[in-house]
Amino acid sequence: MDTASILGVHFHAVTKQQAVDVAMSRIRARRKGYVVTPNPEIVDLCRHDGDLMHTVNHATLVLPDGIGIIYAAKILGQKLCGKVAGIEFAESLVSAMAKEGMRLFLLGAKPGVAETAGKNLCEKYPGLILAGSHDGYFSDAQQAVAAINDCGGADVVFVCLGAPKQERFIAEHMEDIHASLFCGLGGSLDVFAGVAKRAPDIFIKLGLEWFYRLLKQPSRIGRMMKLPKFLLLVIKERLFGGKGK
Numbered sequence: 001m002d003t004a005s006i007l008g009v010h011f012h013a014v015t016k017q018q019a020v021d022v023a024m025s026r027i028r029a030r031r032k033g034y035v036v037t038p039n040p041e042i043v044d045l046c047r048h049d050g051d052l053m054h055t056v057n058h059a060t061l062v063l064p065d066g067i068g069i070i071y072a073a074k075i076l077g078q079k080l081c082g083k084v085a086g087i088e089f090a091e092s093l094v095s096a097m098a099k100e101g102m103r104l105f106l107l108g109a110k111p112g113v114a115e116t117a118g119k120n121l122c123e124k125y126p127g128l129i130l131a132g133s134h135d136g137y138f139s140d141a142q143q144a145v146a147a148i149n150d151c152g153g154a155d156v157v158f159v160c161l162g163a164p165k166q167e168r169f170i171a172e173h174m175e176d177i178h179a180s181l182f183c184g185l186g187g188s189l190d191v192f193a194g195v196a197k198r199a200p201d202i203f204i205k206l207g208l209e210w211f212y213r214l215l216k217q218p219s220r221i222g223r224m225m226k227l228p229k230f231l232l233l234v235i236k237e238r239l240f241g242g243k244g245k
């Protein structure tokens with residue numbers, strides 16, 4: 001797979017369908033792997049945290065989530081196949097899993113949310129098996145590991161604890177969990193459960209989903225202000241090859 005390097009993070013240049021095909025081959029082969037969906041905020045965290053950078057760059061799939069990554073690739077003259085939003089990848093993967101009767105475990109979000117998300121996904125994609133679910137507010141990670149293993153394991157685990165908690169959880173615990181593929185998917189369970197809504201299509205098409213989320217949740221402003229800083233760093237990288245840091 002071709003990659004595009006953005007401030008040290010190596011994104012895969014794949015379409016959503018290609019990403020699903022890679023993921024399904026992994027699951028069928030029962031080879032362990034994981035998927036990350038970094039946005040500019042996570043790229044920035046990686047720049048200051050070598051372990052996180054290592055985890056992200058060793059993922060089976062590093063998908064460009066967010067219009068900021070697409071702009072960055074354009075500025076740096078790097079080739080990507082467009083944005084692959086984590087939640088859209090997740091839904092397409094679930095659809096493919098359902099056709100093969102695969103098992104999904106949902107980990108994350110507030111109590112009850114993962115359960116509702118699972119129920120909704122099973123209704124929408126007959127054939128999918130919900131292996132189990134667990135909220136994301138555990139005090140001991142072993143609780144979550146045991147919850148997955150005690151239900152007989154799964155083909156895929158959606159780990160939705162927010163970044164970088166979910167990436168760290170995957171790196172630290174995936175070897176102890178009976179599952180093939182782990183996907184770090186942020187707030188996706190809230191959307192699948194109907195607790196949070198994605199932006200209307202027009203915002204998504206115009207690359208303004210971030211703006212819609214800001215309108216709905218003005219407290220995100222602190223996080224959003226990182227985007228202009230991120231793009232400035234990318235421009236510096238382009239002009240000075242990173243020497244201007």
Ligand code: UDP
Nearest residue numbers: 108109110136137160161162163186187190
């Ligand atoms: N979350 C969790 N455990 C925690 C902190 C957060 O399960 O200790 C969940 C939170 O309830 C939400 C998700 O992680 O469902 C993070 O959502 P956010 O929108 O911040 O993530 P993004 O999609 O922006 O990465």
